[in-house]
Amino acid sequence: MKILITGSAGFIGSHLAEALVTSGHEIIGIDSFLPNYAREVKEANISGLLDNDRFTFMERTLIDPSWLGEIDFDIVVHLAALPGVRQSWGTSFSDYVENNVLATQRLLEVLKNRTGVRLVHVSSSSVYGDRDESPLTEDLPPEPISPYAITKESAERLVKLYSKQYGLSSVILRLFTVYGPRQRPDMAIYRFIKAVSKGGEVEIYGSGSMHRDFTFVVDVVRGILSAVERDIRDEIINIGSGRAESVERVVYMIGEMLGKEVKVRRVGMMPGDVKGTLASIDKARGLLDYQPGVEIREGIEKQIIWMREAAII
Numbered sequence: 001m002k003i004l005i006t007g008s009a010g011f012i013g014s015h016l017a018e019a020l021v022t023s024g025h026e027i028i029g030i031d032s033f034l035p036n037y038a039r040e041v042k043e044a045n046i047s048g049l050l051d052n053d054r055f056t057f058m059e060r061t062l063i064d065p066s067w068l069g070e071i072d073f074d075i076v077v078h079l080a081a082l083p084g085v086r087q088s089w090g091t092s093f094s095d096y097v098e099n100n101v102l103a104t105q106r107l108l109e110v111l112k113n114r115t116g117v118r119l120v121h122v123s124s125s126s127v128y129g130d131r132d133e134s135p136l137t138e139d140l141p142p143e144p145i146s147p148y149a150i151t152k153e154s155a156e157r158l159v160k161l162y163s164k165q166y167g168l169s170s171v172i173l174r175l176f177t178v179y180g181p182r183q184r185p186d187m188a189i190y191r192f193i194k195a196v197s198k199g200g201e202v203e204i205y206g207s208g209s210m211h212r213d214f215t216f217v218v219d220v221v222r223g224i225l226s227a228v229e230r231d232i233r234d235e236i237i238n239i240g241s242g243r244a245e246s247v248e249r250v251v252y253m254i255g256e257m258l259g260k261e262v263k264v265r266r267v268g269m270m271p272g273d274v275k276g277t278l279a280s281i282d283k284a285r286g287l288l289d290y291q292p293g294v295e296i297r298e299g300i301e302k303q304i305i306w307m308r309e310a311a312i313i
């Protein structure tokens, strides 16, 4: 199949492109190189793909989607977004609206006229908000508590609206705190490994009971791949590990693995952060035959190896 991946130079997009190329698909990868972290890092993410005959890369934005008219594809995996929960307050909100809401709407305007094209839309666990129910099941109504999560929920609503109005075949995947090689530098595990290895202080936000369903990127990619290859439509599906780990335990685990002392500075709860997440993955198991296989310790080890190889630590 011919697959368009938006955000293909990002953390998850670059892994997905590699997996899809290996599975024999033809990939058109686009990325606008948003400046949320260094362009060189994103270029390095796709450097191993550029020589592959089945991978074509283009630097493009969805804000002006006129270039899409000349491109032929069967499926779009829409990963492009401005990510980051805690950074989305204040003046940066307009960038979140532009890149998460407007860009999605412009893509949908193109897709509404393409018969037979499918959309795999990538969303976020943050749309659930701060709630007592656990695990989080897809039927819970979104209650976002950060500006970022509001833009991700809006994008989901647009996907559902265009699908209903124009018969677009779409599926929405909600990813839970993804980690592993190429993780974004603003994310917790990256920051923790870097700080601990350099003997610096780790900042832990909120109380010791903050927890996340940390999901290894290879498991996430398997879930997306399965959604690409199966004709599932009009569904919202969680992609998590199905296990929660406290942020504090992750920090001490990293200290143990690196053989370094951990220095912790406790900082208050950050606005927009939810206290905990845990995905119900029953639906993913049933519809996608999804089976996350990477346990947190093994995943962090792989991220440490990558951070060494990339000379980050």
Ligand code: UGA
Residues within 6 Å of the ligand: 083, 084, 085, 123, 124, 125, 126, 175, 176, 177, 178, 186, 187, 188, 189, 191, 203, 204, 205, 206, 210, 211, 212, 247, 270, 273
């Ligand atoms: C992550 C991504 O950054 C979002 O783009 C994505 O939408 C979201 O997952 C998701 O699940 O959908 P987040 O869960 O905040 O958001 O991921 P991390 O930045 O890795 O933070 C994980 C936890 O560590 C949070 O509880 C955070 O408060 C905490 N943290 C983070 C710290 O205690 N200290 C830090 O220095 C950084």
